[in-house]
Amino acid sequence: MKTNILIVVLLFYVLGFSQDTYNKKLKLMGSSFDITVVADSQKQADTFINIAISEISRIEKLISSWDPNSQTSLINKNSGIKAVKVDLELFNLIDRALKISKLTNGAFDISYASMDQIWKFDGTMTEMPSKEAIKKSVDKVGYQNIILDKDQQTVFLKLEGMKIGFGAIGKGYAADKAKALLISKGVISGIINASGDLNTWGKQPNGDDWKVAIINPLNKEKIFSWLPVNNSAVVTSGNYEKYVKFNNILYTHIIDPRTGYPATGILSVTIFTKTAELADALATSIFVMGKDTGLDFVNQLKGVECIIIDENNTIITSKNIALNNLKHD
Numbered sequence: 410m411k412t413n414i415l416i417v418v419l420l421f422y423v424l425g426f427s428q429d430t431y432n433k434k435l436k437l438m439g440s441s442f443d444i445t446v447v448a449d450s451q452k453q454a455d456t457f458i459n460i461a462i463s464e465i466s467r468i469e470k471l472i473s474s475w476d477p478n479s480q481t482s483l484i485n486k487n488s489g490i491k492a493v494k495v496d497l498e499l500f501n502l503i504d505r506a507l508k509i510s511k512l513t514n515g516a517f518d519i520s521y522a523s524m525d526q527i528w529k530f531d532g533t534m535t536e537m538p539s540k541e542a543i544k545k546s547v548d549k550v551g552y553q554n555i556i557l558d559k560d561q562q563t564v565f566l567k568l569e570g571m572k573i574g575f576g577a578i579g580k581g582y583a584a585d586k587a588k589a590l591l592i593s594k595g596v597i598s599g600i601i602n603a604s605g606d607l608n609t610w611g612k613q614p615n616g617d618d619w620k621v622a623i624i625n626p627l628n629k630e631k632i633f634s635w636l637p638v639n640n641s642a643v644v645t646s647g648n649y650e651k652y653v654k655f656n657n658i659l660y661t662h663i664i665d666p667r668t669g670y671p672a673t674g675i676l677s678v679t680i681f682t683k684t685a686e687l688a689d690a691l692a693t694s695i696f697v698m699g700k701d702t703g704l705d706f707v708n709q710l711k712g713v714e715c716i717i718i719d720e721n722n723t724i725i726t727s728k729n730i731a732l733n734n735l736k737h738d
Contacts, residue, residue: 429447429448429449429614430445430446430447430613430614431445431446431447431448431451431454431455431458432444432445432446433458435462437462437465437466437469437583437603438465438468438469438473438579438580438583438603439475440580440603440604441604442465442601442602442603442604443600443602444458444461444462444587444599444600444601444602445599445600445601445602446458446461446591446596446598446599447596447597447598447599447611447613447614448596457591457594457596457599460590460591460594461587461590461591461601464583464586464587464590465583465586465587465603468579468582468583468586469579469583471496471498471499472499472502472575472579472582474522474572474573474574474575480493480495480496480499481499481573481574481575483495484564484566484573485522485566485571485572485573487565487566488566488567488568488569488570488571488572489566489567489568489569489570489571490569491565492556492558492561492563492564492565493563493564493565494561494562494563495562495563495564497562499564500557500559500562500564502575502578502582503519503555503557503564503573504557505686506519506552506575506578506690507519507552507555507557509687509690509691509694510552511552513690513691513694513697513698513706515551515552515666515667516665516666516667516693516694516695516697516698517577517666517690517691517693517694517697518550518551518552518666518667519552519555519573519574519575519577519578520549520550520551520552520554520555520566520571520572520573520666521550521574521576521577521664521666522572522573522574522576523547523549523550523568523570523571523572523573524546524547524549524550524664524666524669525542525545525546525547526546527542527543527546527669528653528660528662528664528671529653530651530652530653530661530662534653536655537655537660543668543669543670544669546669547666547667547668547669549568549570549571549572550571550666550667551568554566554567554568554571555567555573577689577690577693578686578689578690580603580604580606580685580689581603581606581608581642581644581684581685581686581687581688581689581690582685582686582689583601583603584601584602584603584606584607584608584642584685585608585642585684585685585686587601588601588608588610592610596611597611598610598611598612598613598614599611600619601685603685605644605645605646606642606644606685606688606689607621607638607642607643607644607685608641608642608643608684608685609638609639609640609641609642609643610640611640612639618637618638618639619637619638619639620635620636620637620638621635621636621638621643622634622635622636623635623636623679623716623724625718625722626647626676626677626718626722627676627722633718633724636681636730638681641681641682641683642680642681642682642683642684642685642687642688643679643680643681643688644679644680644685644688644689644691644692645677645678645679645680645692646663646677646678646679646689646692646693646696647676647677647678652671653671658673659673659720660672660673661673661675661696663693663696663697665697666697667697672696672697672699673699673720674699674700674719674720675695675696675699675700675703675717675718675719675720676718676719676720676722677717677718678692678695678696678703678715678716678717678718679692679715679716679717680692680695680707680713680714680715681713681714681715681730682712682713682714683712687713688713691707691710691713691715694706695707695715695717700717700719700725703715703717704717704725704727707727708727708728713727714726714727714729714730715727715730716730
């Protein structure tokens with residue numbers, strides 16, 4: 410399970426061109442969305458923003474596991490019983506998710522939704538769950554038990570009670586789809602910020618790149634570095650607000666779907682790549698992998714960069730990122 414924290418903060422330097430930049434904040438998919446477009450007028454901007462809202466709402470109806478009428482819910486209801494025919498869009502999303510699971514050796518797994526919620530991060534836990542309870546909690550988790558039939562366009566969950574969920578990639582996917590649709594409608598520049606899953610295109614009205622700030626996760630008033638973002642996605646995931654501590658070890662709310670144990674050692678991960686869907690999945694994966702394995706993994710991927718802030722508030726970057734104006738406060 411992952412909660413995206415808005416550690417990546419937009420910096421707008423419109424310098425007199427603010428009349429061309431229009432923004433709307435609202436709640437979609439149970440999260441905060443911030444939609445920005447560059448347009449000729451408020452009326453035109455409202456039209457574009459409403460198009461993005463409709464697209465995000467459409468995706469939510471397709472992938473929500475909370476909506477009993479969604480195709481995702483239908484897949485879950487029929488786990489261990491039968492395969493379910495789904496729209497090609499959902500089939501392809503699940504197929505891509507399985508490919509990321511294989512790539513990350515299961516650190517990312519949409520069947521995490523099957524996990525028993527034995528860890529509590531609301532202050533009520535007084536002792537660690539037993540080893541037996543932790544092991545049992547992931548009995549029905551395992552991407553290998555998600556069976557796809559490309560010819561029939563069906564999805565089958567082999568284990569009764571097994572579930573899939575898109576909490577780790579759904580908002581990123583929605584941001585990507587909204588961006589693509591707006592570009593097809595002629596929107597030359599903008600940002601879809603899905604509660605920290607951020608996708609940009611074009612430039613600011615003054616010709617500058619959109620910029621993001623990498624924030625100190627232990628002090629949001631302090632900035633580590635500013636970075637330009639040019640037609641790409643940025644996802645920041647943080648876990649420093651939801652955790653428990655036993656035996657002097659900090660256990661966070663991001664759980665390893667393979668073991669049932671929470672991730673340790675990392676405060677935040679920021680991923681830069683072409684799609685928010687991929688960045689979302691990789692941010693979760695790196696938390697689970699840990700900083701050393703995660704960094705080595707990213708350095709082997711083409712077109713992916715990351716910034717990791719560990720439990721000691723130390724900044725670790727992948728090989729092609731240069732942090733400017735670095736402040737370590």
